Amino acid sequence: MTKYSLRSSALDILLRVGDNGAFSHLLIDQALKSNKIAVRDQALLTEMVYGTLQRKLSLDYFVNHFVAKPNKLKSWVRWLLYLSFYQMHYLSKVPDHAIIHEAVSIANERGHKGISSLVNGVLRSAQRQGFPSFEAISDDVERISLATSHPAWLVDRWIKQYGLEKTEVICQANLDSKPLSVRVQPLRITKEQAIDQLQEEGYQTAQSSFSPQGLIVEEGNILKSELFQKDCLTIQDQSSMLVAEMMQIEENQYVLDACSAPGGKTTHIAEKLNNTGQVMAYDLHEKKVDLVAVKAFALGLSNIETKGADSRELSAFHEPNSFDRILIDAPCSGLGVIRGKPDIKYNKDEADIMKLAKIQLELLENISPLLKKDGKLLYSTCTVDKEENERVIEAFLQAHPDFEIDQTFFTELPDVLKQAPGITTTGLQIFPDDYQTDGFFLTRIQKKG
Numbered sequence: 349m350t351k352y353s354l355r356s357s358a359l360d361i362l363l364r365v366g367d368n369g370a371f372s373h374l375l376i377d378q379a380l381k382s383n384k385i386a387v388r389d390q391a392l393l394t395e396m397v398y399g400t401l402q403r404k405l406s407l408d409y410f411v412n413h414f415v416a417k418p419n420k421l422k423s424w425v426r427w428l429l430y431l432s433f434y435q436m437h438y439l440s441k442v443p444d445h446a447i448i449h450e451a452v453s454i455a456n457e458r459g460h461k462g463i464s465s466l467v468n469g470v471l472r473s474a475q476r477q478g479f480p481s482f483e484a485i486s487d488d489v490e491r492i493s494l495a496t497s498h499p500a501w502l503v504d505r506w507i508k509q510y511g512l513e514k515t516e517v518i519c520q521a522n523l524d525s526k527p528l529s530v531r532v533q534p535l536r537i538t539k540e541q542a543i544d545q546l547q548e549e550g551y552q553t554a555q556s557s558f559s560p561q562g563l564i565v566e567e568g569n570i571l572k573s574e575l576f577q578k579d580c581l582t583i584q585d586q587s588s589m590l591v592a593e594m595m596q597i598e599e600n601q602y603v604l605d606a607c608s609a610p611g612g613k614t615t616h617i618a619e620k621l622n623n624t625g626q627v628m629a630y631d632l633h634e635k636k637v638d639l640v641a642v643k644a645f646a647l648g649l650s651n652i653e654t655k656g657a658d659s660r661e662l663s664a665f666h667e668p669n670s671f672d673r674i675l676i677d678a679p680c681s682g683l684g685v686i687r688g689k690p691d692i693k694y695n696k697d698e699a700d701i702m703k704l705a706k707i708q709l710e711l712l713e714n715i716s717p718l719l720k721k722d723g724k725l726l727y728s729t730c731t732v733d734k735e736e737n738e739r740v741i742e743a744f745l746q747a748h749p750d751f752e753i754d755q756t757f758f759t760e761l762p763d764v765l766k767q768a769p770g771i772t773t774t775g776l777q778i779f780p781d782d783y784q785t786d787g788f789f790l791t792r793i794q795k796k797g
């Protein structure tokens with residue numbers, strides 16, 4: 349495949365994500381699995397698509413700077429300019445003249461002479477003059493928003509919640525890549541055996557300090573490893589692994605996972621149960637719950653039962669005081685996983701956050717009666733927002749004085765997290781910049797007495 353069609357493929361994906369709201373990671377997966385992209389080009393395609401999406405607002409700032417009438421641009425031309433500016437400004441792999449040549453060819457192919465000369469002129473101006481700096485922007489919100497490509501409402505919201513300095517660091521961290529991590533399936537292989545075998549296959553790994561089952565992949569495409577192909581490893585972020593680790597799972601417990609799909613944490617809980625006891629895994633969408641069953645089967649776990657249901661109505665199926673452990677890994681705005689899913693930051697707004705916070709509280713309200721008297725309920729989200737995290741827990745505790753935060757949660761945290769910047773009396777907020785992991789919130793509650 350030539351470079352020209354590689355960029356054309358990147359442009360097609362960007363148009364579908366940018367204009368039609370498709371999910372970038374699904375389209376990239378599809379493109380890579382279609383075998384139409386040469387293996388040597390796969391990493392570059394991924395980098396160009398993710399990078400362009402990640403930097404969309406900064407690239408738009410450049411387009412507005414170099415194009416006389418930016419509002420008149422057709423959508424595909426705008427995305428072609430974003431894609432080309434991204435490579436010129438943020439990638440050092442391809443020389444500018446090659447980027448410009450390819451962009452002009454694409455413009456010729458898809459448009460007419462006028463468009464290709466506009467693309468040529470704009471890109472050559474940027475090459476000649478250099479890109480404008482963001483440092484000159486005096487308003488903090490606008491500067492951070494444009495320099496790090498986060499919507500202004502979100503920057504403003506984070507500044508109010510976490511301060512200017514922290515917000516800037518979070519936004520910067522969301523632009524960096526983080527190391528991939530995997531969870532070892534301990535019923536199939538010990539972590540030590542996995543490390544040795546991966547080393548023999550040429551992979552460099554380091555142990556996670558969040559989970560004894562976790563490995564950080566420092567070098568090599570782990571998806572190609574024999575251990576991954578044999579379902580001895582599950583791809584999972586370290587923050588996500590911490591959730592099951594903090595549930596005090598012991599063999600033979602009866603566990604509810606109320607929002608389980610696609611099953612990363614359900615299967616981790618089932619592994620920690622050593623395939624004993626039972627995990628009741630629910631999710632609102634029947635189709636999504638099937639993913640949990642498929643994952644459980646692949647990992648050889650037989651202690652998971654899956655069902656599609658609205659978990660706010662589980663009292664119809666389960667008696668009060670039924671479960672030893674409950675996980676509510678709540679539906680959330682996902683602002684902690686922007687690094688891997690850049691679309692999130694452009695598709696969510698403050699109204700979504702308020703709607704989600706309401707659902708989160710309803711989940712807690714309706715599920716908590718199912719917890720045994722001496723049971724533990726872990727609440728988690730993959731978001732960075734007080735409204736969906738601390739505020740939801742505070743509102744729940746205020747309305748339910750028979751529940752309290754389980755203080756042993758804080759003492760049982762892995763050493764590395766005991767002094768985490770995001771610890772409050774309500775729980776632990778992990779920020780994406782703290783440990784090069786996803787941003788997550790976790791806390792554990794129990795019945796008083």
Ligand SMILES: C[S@@+](CC[C@H](N)C(=O)[O-])C[C@H]1O[C@@H](n2cnc3c(N)ncnc32)[C@H](O)[C@@H]1O
Nearest residue numbers: 607608609610611612613631632658659677679
């Ligand atoms: C953060 S995701 C769960 C991720 C999952 N725990 C894992 O580790 O793979 C939240 C899930 O909640 C589900 N969900 C949303 N509203 C729900 C409801 N009312 N009842 C049950 N599940 C719900 C969504 O379909 C989504 O799959």
